[in-house]
Amino acid sequence: MIWKILVLSFLCLFFSPAPAQASGGAEEASTAFKDIRVFDGEKLIERCTVLVQGGAIVQVGKGVAVPKGAEVISGRDLTLLPGLIDAHVHVFSLGNLTLEAMFGVTTVMDMMNSKAFMQQAKAKLRAGAEMADFYCAGDPATCPGGHGSEWGSEIPTLAGPQDAAGFVSACIDAGSDYIKIMAGIMAKNALDRETIAAVAAEAKKKGLLTLAHTETRSAALAALSCGVMGLAHCFADLPPDAEFIRVMKERKGFVIPTLSVMHRLNDAWKINMAADARLTSLLEPEVVSSLAEAKFPPDSDKFFYKVAEETARLLHEAGIPVLAGSDSGNPGTVHGASLHVELERLVHAGLAPAEVLQSATSLPAAIFGLQDRGRVEPGRRADLLLVKGDPIRDIAATRNIEGVWLRGHRLDREPYLAALRKLHEEWKQSGEIPPPLHAESGVICDFDAGDFAPLFGMHFYDMSDRMMGGASAASIKLAGDGAEGTKGSLAISGHIEKGFPMPWAGAAFFPGATESSIANLSRWNAVSFWARSDSGSGAVMTMLSKQEMPGLKPLALNGEWRKYEVPFKDLGSADGRNIWAFVFGAVNSPGPFSIQIDNVRLIRIAD
Numbered sequence: 001m002i003w004k005i006l007v008l009s010f011l012c013l014f015f016s017p018a019p020a021q022a023s024g025g026a027e028e029a030s031t032a033f034k035d036i037r038v039f040d041g042e043k044l045i046e047r048c049t050v051l052v053q054g055g056a057i058v059q060v061g062k063g064v065a066v067p068k069g070a071e072v073i074s075g076r077d078l079t080l081l082p083g084l085i086d087a088h089v090h091v092f093s094l095g096n097l098t099l100e101a102m103f104g105v106t107t108v109m110d111m112m113n114s115k116a117f118m119q120q121a122k123a124k125l126r127a128g129a130e131m132a133d134f135y136c137a138g139d140p141a142t143c144p145g146g147h148g149s150e151w152g153s154e155i156p157t158l159a160g161p162q163d164a165a166g167f168v169s170a171c172i173d174a175g176s177d178y179i180k181i182m183a184g185i186m187a188k189n190a191l192d193r194e195t196i197a198a199v200a201a202e203a204k205k206k207g208l209l210t211l212a213h214t215e216t217r218s219a220a221l222a223a224l225s226c227g228v229m230g231l232a233h234c235f236a237d238l239p240p241d242a243e244f245i246r247v248m249k250e251r252k253g254f255v256i257p258t259l260s261v262m263h264r265l266n267d268a269w270k271i272n273m274a275a276d277a278r279l280t281s282l283l284e285p286e287v288v289s290s291l292a293e294a295k296f297p298p299d300s301d302k303f304f305y306k307v308a309e310e311t312a313r314l315l316h317e318a319g320i321p322v323l324a325g326s327d328s329g330n331p332g333t334v335h336g337a338s339l340h341v342e343l344e345r346l347v348h349a350g351l352a353p354a355e356v357l358q359s360a361t362s363l364p365a366a367i368f369g370l371q372d373r374g375r376v377e378p379g380r381r382a383d384l385l386l387v388k389g390d391p392i393r394d395i396a397a398t399r400n401i402e403g404v405w406l407r408g409h410r411l412d413r414e415p416y417l418a419a420l421r422k423l424h425e426e427w428k429q430s431g432e433i434p435p436p437l438h439a440e441s442g443v444i445c446d447f448d449a450g451d452f453a454p455l456f457g458m459h460f461y462d463m464s465d466r467m468m469g470g471a472s473a474a475s476i477k478l479a480g481d482g483a484e485g486t487k488g489s490l491a492i493s494g495h496i497e498k499g500f501p502m503p504w505a506g507a508a509f510f511p512g513a514t515e516s517s518i519a520n521l522s523r524w525n526a527v528s529f530w531a532r533s534d535s536g537s538g539a540v541m542t543m544l545s546k547q548e549m550p551g552l553k554p555l556a557l558n559g560e561w562r563k564y565e566v567p568f569k570d571l572g573s574a575d576g577r578n579i580w581a582f583v584f585g586a587v588n589s590p591g592p593f594s595i596q597i598d599n600v601r602l603i604r605i606a607d
Contacts, residue, residue: 029053030070031382031408037079037390041362041375043354044392050080052382055407060377078402079390082361082374083107083383086339088232088256088325091117091134092458092515094124096328096335100132102282102413103336104385104404109325109368110136111211111232112148115174116477117459120451122175130411133383135368138176140213141167141199145189147182147213154462154475154494158191164198168206178209178368181228184219193226200227209368211256215303217244224251230367231255233327234311236262236303245318254321254367257312259305259345260338261327268305269348271341278399279337281420283513284437285427287334290517313350321367322351324360331516340399353395382408433520436513442524442602444509447478447488454600457519458510460490463583470500474585476507482598483530483561489598496590504541504550505593506585509600522576524602526567529584533557533595540566541583542574552587557595565605 033050040060049064050057066072083106091097091110100108110118118136125134140148141164144157158167171179183196191199196212203210204227211230212223217238220231224247234257240248248255262268273279274292283291316322324346326338339360346356365374372381384405389397404411419437426434436456445454452460462474474494482489494505511519531538538557541550551572555564568574584600586593 030067031405031410032064032066032070032072033080033386034066034072034074036074038376039079039081039354039357039361039391040377041082041365042358044390050376052384052405052408055382055409057376057378057380057382073386073403075388077388077390079387079397080376081357081385081387081391081398082365082376082380083385083404083406084339084360084398085109085324085364085370085374086326086328086360087323087364087368088258088327089335090327090329091121091335092329092461092510094121094129094131094453094459095456095513097121097129097131097134098416099282099334100336101130101404101406101411102416103340104387104398104401105132105336105339106383106385106404106406107133107135107370107373109178109364110134111180111213112137112140114461115139116452119175120453124451130406130409135177136175137178137180137211138171138174140180140182141191141196142182143189143191143195146191154473158195158199160192161194161198164195164202168199168202168208172206172208176208178211179203180232181210181212181223183212183223183226183228184214184216193222196223196228197226200229217241220244221247224248224253227251229253232325233258233261234308236265236305236308236311239307239310240314245315245320248315248320249318254323255312255315256323256325257308257346257349258325258327258342259308259312259349260333260342261330262303262305262308263332265303265305269309269345271344273334273337273341276399278401279334279340281417281424283334283337284420285423285433286436286517286519287513289433290514291332291334309345309349312346316351316355321363322346322359323364323367324356329515334514340396343395343398347395353392356395357391435521435523436511436519439511439519439602444511444600444602445490446486446599447482447490448486450478450488452476452478452490454509457512458515460507460509462492462494462506463508463581464494464505465500465503468500470503471497472500472503472505474505474507479596483532483563484599486598489596491594491596492585493592493594494585495592496586496588498590502550502588503590504539504552504583504585504587506539506541506583506595507597508543508581508583510581511579518578518580520577521568521579521602524576524604525569525607526565526603526605527582527600528563528565528603529600530561530563530598531555531557531584531595532559532561533593534559535586535593535595537586537589538593538595539585539587540564540571541585541587542568542571542579543581543583544572544574544578545580550583554587561598565603567605
């Protein structure tokens, strides 16, 4: 992707070419938003007609002729906007991307993800999946033991500037759209300035945008001075001073404040998402419950929400582009819903509603070089959001969703909404959170579809004791020759290292609708799967929280497929209501391991 800051000039939208014709002379299916209020990506047009054909916007203006047979949508209190762009997310499943689209977020910029998931998500989109478009940084630039490596995945790290060229080339080969640099992290290990500068220079040479994860003003200034183009977060220790603003303007930098993820700071302006039915009606009961029960850590003596909010305001007033990003995927955030909350937070920070809408449409499109979207004008792709009300008067009107269009095709939200209404009614009647959406059969994944996507919950991810301070690691990939003659399975390999009380590594499955929520699995009492290994023993484990040691059941494995049925009661203190994740892998015995699993599902067995 070629980096360029586009001059945000606005050309006249009242160009009216003849309607596009499909091959053979027949008119393509058309949609006309007739005499409707339009936010075009820069400003509000009180009354306008927008004609969509063949996945693109073809005419915008007053007096546009509506083709015969076109679907006509009109309403005096409706507003049409470009599909929203969330400039900072972390996606853990294809379901996350579906949920983004349900909320009118039609494009997301993922700031760190595995190569395997990145490639699978993009393949699904190319095949026509109806979900938010997905751009991704892939692996972050970090050092051995640095931020991004603590989950136990086998990710590349940089020992010094000499590794920069190889790292950037590998990112390009993997399909990364930009580069995320872990700069100035307040952790044991962090990249030095020479390596940051080398990565930034190499990325610029290859035409890639660079963003830095920083936590302090001094680290952000250093990253910009090293050639990094954007800040993935606002810093929250000190507000920007004149020198910082001077450097940022000189570098033509930008910032994604991600105020939503800072809600956990005790001085934060609290927004109760669980109290807004416009948001909760699109969320599973377990997610709504987790939002309502959110706990906040003690006050920090280093970081303050009000400083981050002031930073966003001061940078905006100085003319620095401010992009809307929710950092969804973190605790207390929800894909899709949290971007609407971020818009409200930016207004509270001092931006005008029209400027905030720009921050989620035309600005990120310009910054990330997405010249086909972000505006309602002829030639742009028809990713559109229709809402009731006027978000210029009330930014929360973006939550009054009347319809979402992806490439000109109206997203059919009703089956999803109907399924959620059923779950919410069950919750209301019984007082107990229902099982996850799409979990009715208990089937998790058979790996035959060519990806890691389960029927519910998060994707399978590599994980290890590194999240607790250990040194073990794992990697996962799809394999053929599945159990029971099926064509697919999951191959898990890695190594177990001494130095941790109970070292472990493997493939984790999160049954919840978000990475941090807990699903109700009490309908079942055991997990069933097939496994084999040429390296000996293995284990199935449960994680009940990010901090607790996993409960485990050792497995005697050999080179032949064998079916296992493991009761929850055999997995430590696990039961059907407290399981954060299942992990399939190896434990205790130091050295390399290699395991295959297949046909994973939840079952109920006799007690």
